[in-house]
Amino acid sequence: MEQGRTGETAVIFIAERTAEDDAGYAAAAAAMDALAAAQPGYRGIDSVRGGDQVGITVSYWADEASAVAWRKHPEHAAIREAGRERWYRWYRLHVAQVGRSYGWERP
């Protein structure tokens, strides 16, 4: 049993991609993953995209303040603008405090 995420801030990002600019999107996504991982308070990420172009990314942060600081990071803000202009049809974002955390792995 993993208690690892209890007390962390989870940023749940659900989005549908457009069919536009796959290469630009992939490059930006990789750059943002690397930049996020270098921020104070970064604790990890889970990210999945399905065949229907809908993806869910959950990033985990030590606390609300580090999640907010990442949201305000100038490069992140610039990429967000590009996301709205080219890459996403819609997105939803939920910022949540993890109260309980479990894990299981096949023995």
Next chain:
Amino acid sequence: MEQGRTGETAVIFIAERTAEDDAGYAAAAAAMDALAAAQPGYRGIDSVRGGDQVGITVSYWADEASAVAWRKHPEHAAIREAGRERWYRWYRLHVAQVGRSYGWERP
């Protein structure tokens, strides 16, 4: 801007499927989605599985109590056992309280 999920309880479930029993898994997943949607306090679900068999499902509940009641539902508990025996290599589960919620849609 959607404020819809503020105050809700988000149950973040991240799992890798085995290669076993696709039909049984699909039937059980559909049955569980329908049963969850019928529970008191159910507010919605976002679910994505990628080509690598890793999936993220986030279910939303009115409050912690309704999320806990769903976890304890006898049919849900039975299916969870089957999941550990046949369908999943591993999973992680985080229960989190949504403090802020945004949405954007292409105009």
